[in-house]
Amino acid sequence: MHKIKALNDFVIKFANINGTGSASANSMFAKAIFRMGIPVSPRNIFPSNIQGLPTWYEVRISEKGYLGRRGGIDVMVCMNPQSMAKDVAEVEAGGYFVYDSSKPLDIQYIRKDIHYIGIPFTQICLREYSDPRQRQLFKNIIYVGSLAALLDIEFKVLQDLVSEQFKGKEKLIAPNIHAMELGYRHAQENFECPLPVRLKRCDNVGNQILIDGNTAAGLGAIYGGATVAAWYPITPSTSVVDAFEKYTRRLRIDPGTGKKNYAIVQAEDELSAMGMVIGAMWNGARAFTATSGPGVSLMTEFLGLAYFAEIPVVLINVQRAGPSTGMPTRTQQADVLAAAYASHGDTKQVLLFPSNAKDCFDMTAQAFDLAERLQTPVILMTDLDLGMNDTLSPPFEWDDSRTYDRGKVLNAEQLDKIEKFGRYLDVDGDGICYRTYPGTHPSKGAFFTRGTSRDEYAVYTEDGAAYLRNVERLLKKWETAKDHVPAPELYAERNPGTADGVLFYGTSASSTLEALDILAGEGIELDAIRVRAFPFNQDVQKFIDAHQRVFVIEQNRDAQLRSLLLIENNADPQKLISLLHIDGTPIMARSIAAQLRKYFDSNVTPLRRSAKSAG
Amino acid sequence: MSYQRPTIHHPELPKNDLGYVSRDYEGAISTLCAGCGHDSISAAVIQACWEMSIEPHRVAKLSGIGCSSKTPTYFLGKSHGFNSVHGRMPSIATGANLANRDLIYIGVSGDGDTASIGMGQFAHVVRRSLNMLYMVENNGCYGLTKGQDSATADIGSKSKKGVENLYSPIDLVSIAIQLGATFVGRSFSGDKQQLIPLIKAAVSHHGFAFIDVISPCVTFNNNVGSTKSYDYVREHVEATGTVDFVPMRKEITTQYEAGKTQEVTLHDGSTIHLHKAETGHDIHDRQAALNAIEDQKRKGSYLTGLLYMDPNAADLHEMISTTNKPLSQLTEAELCPGSKALENINNSLR
Ligand SMILES: Cc1ncc(C[n+]2csc(CCOP(=O)(O)OP(=O)(O)O)c2C)c(N)n1
Ligand code: SF4
Numbered sequence: 019m020h021k022i023k024a025l026n027d028f029v030i031k032f033a034n035i036n037g038t039g040s041a042s043a044n045s046m047f048a049k050a051i052f053r054m055g056i057p058v059s060p061r062n063i064f065p066s067n068i069q070g071l072p073t074w075y076e077v078r079i080s081e082k083g084y085l086g087r088r089g090g091i092d093v094m095v096c097m098n099p100q101s102m103a104k105d106v107a108e109v110e111a112g113g114y115f116v117y118d119s120s121k122p123l124d125i126q127y128i129r130k131d132i133h134y135i136g137i138p139f140t141q142i143c144l145r146e147y148s149d150p151r152q153r154q155l156f157k158n159i160i161y162v163g164s165l166a167a168l169l170d171i172e173f174k175v176l177q178d179l180v181s182e183q184f185k186g187k188e189k190l191i192a193p194n195i196h197a198m199e200l201g202y203r204h205a206q207e208n209f210e211c212p213l214p215v216r217l218k219r220c221d222n223v224g225n226q227i228l229i230d231g232n233t234a235a236g237l238g239a240i241y242g243g244a245t246v247a248a249w250y251p252i253t254p255s256t257s258v259v260d261a262f263e264k265y266t267r268r269l270r271i272d273p274g275t276g277k278k279n280y281a282i283v284q285a286e287d288e289l290s291a292m293g294m295v296i297g298a299m300w301n302g303a304r305a306f307t308a309t310s311g312p313g314v315s316l317m318t319e320f321l322g323l324a325y326f327a328e329i330p331v332v333l334i335n336v337q338r339a340g341p342s343t344g345m346p347t348r349t350q351q352a353d354v355l356a357a358a359y360a361s362h363g364d365t366k367q368v369l370l371f372p373s374n375a376k377d378c379f380d381m382t383a384q385a386f387d388l389a390e391r392l393q394t395p396v397i398l399m400t401d402l403d404l405g406m407n408d409t410l411s412p413p414f415e416w417d418d419s420r421t422y423d424r425g426k427v428l429n430a431e432q433l434d435k436i437e438k439f440g441r442y443l444d445v446d447g448d449g450i451c452y453r454t455y456p457g458t459h460p461s462k463g464a465f466f467t468r469g470t471s472r473d474e475y476a477v478y479t480e481d482g483a484a485y486l487r488n489v490e491r492l493l494k495k496w497e498t499a500k501d502h503v504p505a506p507e508l509y510a511e512r513n514p515g516t517a518d519g520v521l522f523y524g525t526s527a528s529s530t531l532e533a534l535d536i537l538a539g540e541g542i543e544l545d546a547i548r549v550r551a552f553p554f555n556q557d558v559q560k561f562i563d564a565h566q567r568v569f570v571i572e573q574n575r576d577a578q579l580r581s582l583l584l585i586e587n588n589a590d591p592q593k594l595i596s597l598l599h600i601d602g603t604p605i606m607a608r609s610i611a612a613q614l615r616k617y618f619d620s621n622v623t624p625l626r627r628s629a630k631s632a633g
Numbered sequence: 634m635s636y637q638r639p640t641i642h643h644p645e646l647p648k649n650d651l652g653y654v655s656r657d658y659e660g661a662i663s664t665l666c667a668g669c670g671h672d673s674i675s676a677a678v679i680q681a682c683w684e685m686s687i688e689p690h691r692v693a694k695l696s697g698i699g700c701s702s703k704t705p706t707y708f709l710g711k712s713h714g715f716n717s718v719h720g721r722m723p724s725i726a727t728g729a730n731l732a733n734r735d736l737i738y739i740g741v742s743g744d745g746d747t748a749s750i751g752m753g754q755f756a757h758v759v760r761r762s763l764n765m766l767y768m769v770e771n772n773g774c775y776g777l778t779k780g781q782d783s784a785t786a787d788i789g790s791k792s793k794k795g796v797e798n799l800y801s802p803i804d805l806v807s808i809a810i811q812l813g814a815t816f817v818g819r820s821f822s823g824d825k826q827q828l829i830p831l832i833k834a835a836v837s838h839h840g841f842a843f844i845d846v847i848s849p850c851v852t853f854n855n856n857v858g859s860t861k862s863y864d865y866v867r868e869h870v871e872a873t874g875t876v877d878f879v880p881m882r883k884e885i886t887t888q889y890e891a892g893k894t895q896e897v898t899l900h901d902g903s904t905i906h907l908h909k910a911e912t913g914h915d916i917h918d919r920q921a922a923l924n925a926i927e928d929q930k931r932k933g934s935y936l937t938g939l940l941y942m943d944p945n946a947a948d949l950h951e952m953i954s955t956t957n958k959p960l961s962q963l964t965e966a967e968l969c970p971g972s973k974a975l976e977n978i979n980n981s982l983r
Contacts, residue, residue, distance in 0.1 A: 053983075227982035237978065243968040245960040246731050248724075265978070269970040277956040279963055281731045286757040290724040293717065293754070297728025300715065301693070301736075302961035304968075305728060319718050413979040416972040422965055455961065456693045456713035456729070457736050464690060466706060468716035477661075478706070 020112040021133060023214040026056050026081035028092040030169075033105045034158075035098045037069035043158035044075040046183065047165065048408065050175045051079055052228050054219045059085040059528075061407045061604065066253070066346040072101040081222055085374075085410055086529030089608035092215055093169075095161060097139070102127055114213060116164070135209055137164050142200055156197040163201025170212035172219065173202065227375075227413050231404035232308075234375040235334050236261025237414065238382025239306050240269060243422050244332070246305035247282045248294035250313060253346050254402040255336035258308035288313035292320040292331070299330045300467060302427075302455040304386045306332035310402075311340045311353050314360065321395050322361025323469040325492075328442075328451070330389035330396075330425070334382065337401040339602040348602025349402035351524055352574035357397045358552055358582055364489060366496055368396045368503060369552040372404065373527035375411035377550075381504070390425035392499050393450060401573075403604040404525045426452045433462040441465040441476040442488060449495030496553055503551035506558055509534075519545040519565040520614075521558075521594075523579060526571050526605050533610035542618050544569075549579070554587060562589045569614060571597045573605050650686040658683045660710040664703070668882035668900070670822030670848030671701050671770045675708045677825055678739070681832040682709060692737045693729055697722040697751060699777045701743035701770035701848070709739075720751025723758035723767070727949070730763055733959040734950050737836060738765035745775045748784035748803045755805075759812040759841055764948035766835045766842045769805055770822070772850040780853035790903075793853045806940055807926050809843040810919055815946035816842035817922070818939045821897065821907050822849065823886035831939060840946030847905065847935060851882040854901040894934055906934030916942045 022028070032047075034040035041062075048060040056079055063074040078088055090110045096102055096117045103126070109115055111131040117123060119136025128134075139160055143153040166173055177195055184190040205211055236258050239247070249259045263282055270279040285291035291307045298305035309317065314335055324331045337353045339345035360367050368388065370381045381398055389396040426446075433439060433454065439462055442451050454463035465476035473484045509531070522530040527548055534544055547561045562568050562583070570580040577596040583589050597613045599605040646654040658679040663672050682689070689711035696702035698719035705714045717725045726740050747755045747769050758767065773786040780793035784803045791797055809817045816838040820828040828846065835842035882900050889895035892911040898904050908929045915921050922941040929936040956963075 225979075225983075227979050229982050237975075241969055241975070243965065245963060245968065246728060248728065269974060270968070272956045272958075272967075275956060277954050279956050279960070279967055281950075281953055281955050281960060283727070283731070283761075283953075285724070286753055289721060290727075290754055290757065293721050293724025294728035294731065296717075297695075297715075297725035297730075298732040298960075299728070300725070301729040301732035303732035303959075305732070320721070323718055414975050416969070416975045418972050422969075454713075455733075457691055457733065460688060460690045461711060464711050464713050466714040466716065468714075469718060470716065 019131065019133070021214050022092050022110060022112040022114075024092060024216075026079060026217055026220060028079055028215050029088055029090060030077050030079070030093040030095065031091045031105075031108070032075040032095045033098045033101050034073050034075065035100070036065060036067060036071050036073040038158070039155045040073075040075070040097065040158045042183065043162050045408065046176065046179050047162050047171075048077050049179055049228060050166075050171050051077070051217060052223060052410070053175045053179075054172060054217060055221045055223045056081060056217060056219075057083040057085065057222050057410055059407075059409055061087065061403065063603065064347050072098050079217070081220060083222060083410075084528065084532040084607065086527075086532050087604040087606045088532070089606035095165065097157070097161065106132075114215065116161070116168070135168065137161070137201070137204055137208075139201075142204065146197075146200065156193075159194055159197040160201035163198035164205040165201075166198070167202045167205035167211045168209065168213050170216045170218065173198075223410065225413055226410050228408050229375050229411055230257070230406055230408050231372065231375050231378040231400050232257040232336065232406060233261040234378035234411065234414070235308070235382045235398065235400065235405070237265055238379040239332075240265055241379070241416055242304065242383035242386040244304045244306050244386065245280045246294065246298040246303050247280070247307070248285050248291040248298075248305065249307050250285050250288045250291050250309065252288075252310045252313050254338055254406045255308040255310045255313070255334065257406065258334050258336065288316040289320065292317040292333070295331050295333070296320060296324050296329050299389070300456075304332070304390075306334060306382075306386075308334040308336065310336050310338045311356070312343060314353055314357060318356075318360045321367060322363060322365050324395045325361060325365045325367060326363070326469055327467050328393040328453070329467070330386075330393055332382070332385045332389050332396055332398070334398045334400065336405040337399065345602045347402065349525070349604055350573050350600065350602060351399070351401060351526070352578065354399065354572075354574065354578035355576075355581060357399060360395075360397075366553070368392065368394060368499055370396065370398050370504065371523040371550055372398060372400050373524055373548065374404070375409050376414060378404065379414045384504070387423040388502060391423050391450070391502060392495065393425060393453065394495070394499075399524060401525050426450055428452050428454050428458070428463060430459045433459045436462070438475075439463050439465070440474045442472065442491075443474045444491050444494070448498045449491050449493070450498060500553045500555050503553065503555065505555045506550055506561070507548040508557065508561070509546035509548070516543050516545050517566045518569065519547060519561060519567070520569045520571060521547050521549060521561065521583075522571040523549040526573060529605050529607040530571050530610055532607035533614065536607065536611040537614060540615075542615070544614070552582065552586075554583070558583070559587050559589075562587065562593065566593070567595055567617075568593055569595050569597050569617075571605070571610060573599050575600045649683055651688065653683065653686075653689075655679060655683040657711070658689060658709055660705070660707045663707045665700055666851045666882075668851040668884045669700065669776075670772065670846075670850070670884065671704050672707070673822040673825070673884050673886070674768070674770055674828070674846050674848055675704045677828040677832055678708045680825070681829050681836065684829070685833055685836065687737060687836070691735075692739060694739045694741070695722050695726045695729065696741040697743070697746040699743035699746045699775070700850075701741060701772075701776070702746055704741050704770065705739075720746050720749070721754055722746070723751065723754035723763075726765055727758060727761065727763055730765060730949065731955070732961040734764070734955070735959050738763070739836070740765055740767045742767070742769050743776070744769055744771040744773060744783040744785040744805070748805060752784075752803075756808070756812055759809055759814045759843065761949045762813065762815065762841050762946060762952065764840055764950070766832070766838075766844065768832075768844045768846060770848040771805070771845050772848050772853075774850055774853050776850050776853065804926070804930070805845045806843070807923055810922055810941050814843045814941070815840040815943040816939075817941040818843070819845045819847070819935060819937045821847045821887060821937060823884060823897070824888060824907070824937070825886070826888055827909065827937060834939060838942070838946075840943070840948050847907070849885055849899045851900050854899045854903070891938070906932075907937050908932075908934045910936055910938035910940060914938070914940075916940065917944075
């Protein structure tokens, strides 16, 4: 029978039961591979439920450094009888199925084209431990030990990780290492070790770090100078504020008084969280909130106020599958339109699209500068896949000579020099006006902030001409924003002059770039552009103009970014072809390649946008 | 449209400690209906701030949406103001206060703004003990949207359409006390003698101060059946294309002593009874305050005055232990941990 052979390049998946303590064992497994210098990208696939339901942990190992989801499973570690039928079916032909052989495997799970490795995990635990909780927890460590033998993970690396994990609880180190050894020995004594699918130390990780996008964003907020965080719990964004709290507690305590140089408030709901951010930013502090789709819906009334009254706001939207409560623990890029035009009336919001953890850090820090420079909300459009999974990332950097861009704010001395302050006067002709913080000057600079129409001096008016001047100035500011937001990343050097291009954004990046490499190997060359912000920079228009067809890759049903490109750019709808992925799992390189391939196999004019092309 | 007042004043006007005359505490000219109780409250705020010698620019005045929420435009013209969205002033005030604890925060809201759409935010700003004055200008109805019943309207009271209110009213002072407000008072817009000192005390209070001010609405306290009523007049002038009709009325004022009950006739001819808390009322006893409010309610009158106060309250900043320096004034050096710290963080993630 065919056996998959692979060195440092395969996908392994763990099928566990939610709440059994497998998470830390699994992440230890991934981290060990990372420490062996092999690029790794783990993903949690978990239900919206605290305990009992199936949960998976999928680890992509790729010496070349492809971090997107590949598709297909080479090794399945099945620790959950409940999901076994599905888990068996997912294994690639020639792949391996590691299972608990304490009880014989039911005949229905036997496939002829895969290899079975039965290890009696439960029996080993029953023999070794009397406490039921220990039996459960050590079972996880034992399978990590077995995999170390089967896949050739350096045992020393695992030992070090155990020691680090139980730092401060030293009593637990020896028992954990012992459990690991139990699994290691059993595998060695009973199976071909290592398997033809295996690992070997290499040097392809460089100085990269392993971190999830939400922690990266939380750190970005600290470096960006945020002092106020107001939020309401929602998956998958909660860990942004958790990380902010964890690191601010270390980094932002006033040395003299022991008091906090920050404030974190768990609001009563998202409406309130957004109100607090607006109030704080209005009053001169840097503030942010983090939420997901349902929260964004609640915040839209306030986002409209912030847009119209021109108050900076930083909102981190960790997208999940909608609509409504949707699939709370699955990923999508489906809030694009809702965020871009959040609120009623003619409203446009600045969006940033991070593709990796470093982007989350950099763009969050930058969001404060942008929001204050533009005096408008800036929304970081990350998602569950990026936010909640550890990902390999270049280390974060900070230039100590960098200073915050606080935008156009007049202080008391500057106000003294002005004859008459007008909050909404376009003094510089870029659509951005000067503001003042409350309490700045005894007689000058006070104004009224409101969501109703006003004139240049912030005086309420329903005069049509004044309203028109104001909203047209806001459009001018929107044009100005195009030069401030991050420019798209062009991959034109891939193959200059090709007729077709691929346009993608956010977390579709790694899978898309891998798919393009796959296709290049087959002689299909495509240009590519990664959009990093809305409003779109001129380069996006140029890219569309320069190609006959542009494939727009996104993880939503309605081709939302494509719609945005059509609304905001001058693009021929026939030209923009959607490749969509919408089942709540991260988009895969294989499926992108397969969908693209169809357009090159046949010369049929592709359907513009249909559910069929969604795959 | 708000009309700005000329800033020249009479040289003889009395000055406060800062050298300001009371007109320095005025705002734009009111566009509310003549005789609206809300204007009397604005006047009381002006008087109180002048008497206290508050620097106007050290005040941030915030509100939601409604006739009452428009009033910050009409007082303290040298202060920054913020009309937020309907019912959401408390969260804006919270954020603003978190950013700069050194300013004085005055929030104005209506009974619709607070007791309906904003009930959630109201409850939570009380719980958080935000250091501010929160004032509800309570007219039992929605003024700005033309007279619907609000959640503070009494059972049996009639809306402008003549429909009887079926629902039990929300009593904001009792709720504020129950939620942990550390300063709670009630007054009447026309009782300057009581209202001004109450506002002064509330502004000086450290922690959350709540004042419910009963404030009659000229336009929608109209007498059904009268030929001068709003409904009647509107029906009879519609042909001319008039969109709105607002009768000119005089503001209702009153003055009475502590321990006494006063009957006040509203614009529609109906009466309310105000009972001023006795000097013996123990304002530090939360339960006694709740009982006294309830007792008067049973007698069909509103208990007014300072009802409850805890002088030793901790405000939100103390509760969460933020630094004394306003967060908005922290320097980059205090905020950004720098590249060294980041390198350590990177190292911990390998
Ligand atoms: C979300 C939203 N819903 C409804 C309105 C319409 N609205 C404006 S003011 C108001 C009620 C105001 O009543 P109240 O707070 O009692 O103030 P008053 O005008 O009586 O002083 C309503 C419902 C709005 N502005 N926003
Ligand atoms: S409608 Fe009522 S509340 Fe509004 S301004 Fe007129 S009198 Fe005052």
